Amino acid sequence: MSNSDEHMGKKDKLSGEKSRNASSDYRQIFHEVSLKHASRRRITDKIISILAIVCVIGAIIPLGSILLEVIKNGAAVISIQFLTQPPGSIGSDSGGIGPAIQGTLITVGLASLIGAPIGILSGIYLSEFAPAGSGKGVKERAISFFANTIRLFNDVLTGLPSIVIGIVGYVTIVLAINSFSVWAGAFALSIIMIPIISRVTEETLKLVPNSLREAGYSLGISKSKITLFIVLKYAKDGVLTGVILAIARIAGETAPLIMTILGTSLFFTGLTGPVDALPLKIWRLASQPYESAHAFGWGAALVLILIILILSASIRIIAHGKGIRVRTGTI
Amino acid sequence: MTSGSIHLNTDIKERVSSFLVGDRKRKKIGDKVFHGLVLGTAAYTLFIIVIVVFSVGVGSAKIFSHEGFIGFVTGTNWNAVEGRESYGALPYIIGTLMSSGIALLIGVPMSLGIAFFLAEMAPSRLSSPLSFVIELLAAVPSIIYGLWALFVFRFLIKDWIETPLYNTLGPYIPFFNQAPFGLDVFSAGIVLAIMIIPIVSSISRDVMKAVPDTQREAAYSLGATRWETSRMAVFPYGKSGLLGASILGLGRAVGETMLVTLIIGNAIGPSAIPTTLFSQSQTLSSLIANEFNEASSDLQLSALIGLGAVLLILTMIINIGARLMVSKMVKVSPGGRE
Numbered sequence: 001m002s003n004s005d006e007h008m009g010k011k012d013k014l015s016g017e018k019s020r021n022a023s024s025d026y027r028q029i030f031h032e033v034s035l036k037h038a039s040r041r042r043i044t045d046k047i048i049s050i051l052a053i054v055c056v057i058g059a060i061i062p063l064g065s066i067l068l069e070v071i072k073n074g075a076a077v078i079s080i081q082f083l084t085q086p087p088g089s090i091g092s093d094s095g096g097i098g099p100a101i102q103g104t105l106i107t108v109g110l111a112s113l114i115g116a117p118i119g120i121l122s123g124i125y126l127s128e129f130a131p132a133g134s135g136k137g138v139k140e141r142a143i144s145f146f147a148n149t150i151r152l153f154n155d156v157l158t159g160l161p162s163i164v165i166g167i168v169g170y171v172t173i174v175l176a177i178n179s180f181s182v183w184a185g186a187f188a189l190s191i192i193m194i195p196i197i198s199r200v201t202e203e204t205l206k207l208v209p210n211s212l213r214e215a216g217y218s219l220g221i222s223k224s225k226i227t228l229f230i231v232l233k234y235a236k237d238g239v240l241t242g243v244i245l246a247i248a249r250i251a252g253e254t255a256p257l258i259m260t261i262l263g264t265s266l267f268f269t270g271l272t273g274p275v276d277a278l279p280l281k282i283w284r285l286a287s288q289p290y291e292s293a294h295a296f297g298w299g300a301a302l303v304l305i306l307i308i309l310i311l312s313a314s315i316r317i318i319a320h321g322k323g324i325r326v327r328t329g330t331i
Numbered sequence: 332m333t334s335g336s337i338h339l340n341t342d343i344k345e346r347v348s349s350f351l352v353g354d355r356k357r358k359k360i361g362d363k364v365f366h367g368l369v370l371g372t373a374a375y376t377l378f379i380i381v382i383v384v385f386s387v388g389v390g391s392a393k394i395f396s397h398e399g400f401i402g403f404v405t406g407t408n409w410n411a412v413e414g415r416e417s418y419g420a421l422p423y424i425i426g427t428l429m430s431s432g433i434a435l436l437i438g439v440p441m442s443l444g445i446a447f448f449l450a451e452m453a454p455s456r457l458s459s460p461l462s463f464v465i466e467l468l469a470a471v472p473s474i475i476y477g478l479w480a481l482f483v484f485r486f487l488i489k490d491w492i493e494t495p496l497y498n499t500l501g502p503y504i505p506f507f508n509q510a511p512f513g514l515d516v517f518s519a520g521i522v523l524a525i526m527i528i529p530i531v532s533s534i535s536r537d538v539m540k541a542v543p544d545t546q547r548e549a550a551y552s553l554g555a556t557r558w559e560t561s562r563m564a565v566f567p568y569g570k571s572g573l574l575g576a577s578i579l580g581l582g583r584a585v586g587e588t589m590l591v592t593l594i595i596g597n598a599i600g601p602s603a604i605p606t607t608l609f610s611q612s613q614t615l616s617s618l619i620a621n622e623f624n625e626a627s628s629d630l631q632l633s634a635l636i637g638l639g640a641v642l643l644i645l646t647m648i649i650n651i652g653a654r655l656m657v658s659k660m661v662k663v664s665p666g667g668r669e
Contacts, residue, residue: 045556049452055444056461059532062525063468066479118372125369152651153376157383159579159650160643161586163616164387167639170623171386191379198376222358224365252472255588255616259623279474279589286478286593294482301475312470316463 067305074302077295083303087265093292097300099267103182103275104304106268107261108251110186115193116243120232122194123201123239126150128227154195165191166256173260180262180274188256193246200242204235237322241315248311252304254279278304387643390636394418397630403637407601409618411631418634420641422603426516426612427645429605430591431584433520438527438584439577445528446535451561462533469529477590480522485594488521489513493609509607512596516605516612519595523587527580534579534657538572539565575656582649586642588616597621615642 081096088095130147169188174180208231216226232239254277257263262274263284269275278300285297394403398418406419445465449458493511500507511517542565550560566573596611603613613621615638626632 041556041559045558048447048558052444052448052452055441056448056465058441059445059465059468059525059528062479062484063464063471065483066471066475069479069483070475118375121369121372122376125373129366129369130373147373150373150376152654153380155654156647156650157376157379159582159586159646159654160383161588161616161646163586163588163619164383164639164643164646166623167390167619167636168383168386171390171636172382191383194376194379198373222362224362227365248470252474254472254474255620258620262624279472282474282478283589283593286481297478298482301478304472305475308470308472309467312467 070298070301070305073295073298074300077299078302082296082299086267087296090288091290091292093295097276097278097281097296097303099265100276100278100281100300101303102268103261104251104278104307106275107182107185107189107257107277108247110182110271111189111193111250112243112247114186115190115246116197118190119194119197119243119246120201120239122150122154122198123205123242124227124232126198126202127205128223128231151199154198157191157195158199160191161255162192162253163255163258166259169256170259177272179272180260182261182268182271182273182275185257185261185275185277188260189250189253192250192253192256196246196249197239197242200245201235201239204238204242205231207238208234237318241319244311244315244318248308248315251308251311252279254283258283278307383643387636387640391633391640393630393633394637395640397633403634404641407604409600409603409634411627413628416628416630418631418637420615420638422598422601423613423615423618423638424641424645425604426595427585427614427616427642430516430519430523430595430612430614431581433517434523434527434584435577435581436524437521438524438531438580441524442528442531442535442576442580443573445532446539447561449532449536450539451557451565462536465529465532468525469533473526473587474589476522476526477593480518480590481593484522485513485518488518493517497609506607507609509609511609512611514594514596514611515609516595517608519591519612519614522590522594523584526587526590527583530583531576531580534576535573538569538576538657541572542568571656575653578649578653579657582646582653585649586616586646588620592617592620615639615645 079096083096083101084098085094085096086099087097126147130143165188168191169184173184173187177183212230212234213226216230221230257277257280261277261280263276263280264274265276282297282300282304285293285300288294397416398406403418403420404424405421406417407421408417408419409422410417449462449465453461489511493513493515496507497509497511502508539561546564546568547560550564555563591614595613595617597617598611598613599618603611605612619635619638619642622631623635626635
């Protein structure tokens, strides 16, 4: 490193013939050195390449194993009765996971009704009403500071452990109405959804060509209508993938549900009462010492993974060929 | 007929134009209402943050007044018996850091390898379906990782990795000297590593792709091999982004609950401090999940929320640091590949 620096320094200072000499010197040295180590360097390169491929395979094997085990063990117990009936007595292999499926649909549905509009509107604000460029005036700077704060806090919320969000649902709603409830679960899950949807919406709306907005303004259309009927409409596929992404994410959340909806073996009784949910059911079943419970756990896992895979596949289908970037892994 | 259709047309035109343009006053009010609405929803994030801090603070107030913050964080007992109640978070903080540390040690090099393959080696025909498969790993809920770890992976790791390590290194190094059981801090660390690989590798791939091609071309023109190009031109250019990706993975591992609960062995009290690689342990989040519904007193519940407070502080520091590093890198790189 220092050697080459020296050469570079020399090269700058020298001129004319000397410079040509120096650079041919340099070339000579470089050539010799690179030839001397060529085979070793090529072998290192090969080894690293092989290691990288091993890493990729090493990541795919667990995925394959998980999917295989879930399908193999889960398919054995799936039946109409399993999908619709409430669980039988503990340790027996009768009954099913009906309440858990119903509870997941209700809790996730309610969370989406709360989270999706808030997330989308918040994303609209960040993209359309808070330009990222720093303006000169005090007002512009205040808006930009506010928007950056929101972005940072959205990121902080995305990174919050879900169990902490469960505590929030417990303290604010369960303690307030003195009952484990669907509301508490949905509120907790909506906290997980909002930053994801807000972020995807903001990123998608920013990709809408400005000429569309300008066309709207030139016709004298108000900003709210431009945003809702031109910008949002143009970007609706991207926003939709964000919403589905968030739904897929919360459908598998377990930790916040422990302290909010509690889990029960009964069907839905009301929004202020406890319900069951698939991930919660899997956890409870896995913790029981019975073979039949474990088998039911695998069955519930298969149902859950199918729901999530269908959601993920629909994201791909919506996004296909439309230049929408889906970042399942990074959010 | 014709006049009717013309009438209809102008009618529609008027309606459309009045819908689109409206009269000025209504337009102004509509805009104001809409602006207020989106501003309000954006500010909802601030409200949530306040609610988070408030509820964790209120919930844990009792334990911090009972033990003191320092006392709680450094204490090792976990005793819920009335009259002898004593709660300390230290074993679980150590358990959390150790399992996440193992996850990072295994997960980060693997993720970098994957990112290197996806960004630098693979043709796009191969790299985009592969990225999809890896991101599928991210879509699998952690409870299913836990189920798999408890009923499948635990036996594999015990027979193929832990027992050989114990047999060869155990007699000489105390750190390996405990008969492995499969449910321990090492297994938890490895499953956590599998879980953080998708997030770390996909962000690392984005960071590497954001490195301008001129960097690579410069290295190639000097005769560097592909690996040397990455080592000398790509990694140094993207190091803050890569570091950020790793720390983000750390944040995930620290906060992960369900799979850890199922596989870490759930020790309680001073014995939850892992003294060997194969010790049963407990993390902050797994203890909360295990005991929350069985808490016998308000003080125990408060102690569990206190663990949540410690976890909250830990992850906030980790995440803000990581995000700042990643955004610095990914945003400020003109001329990147994407």
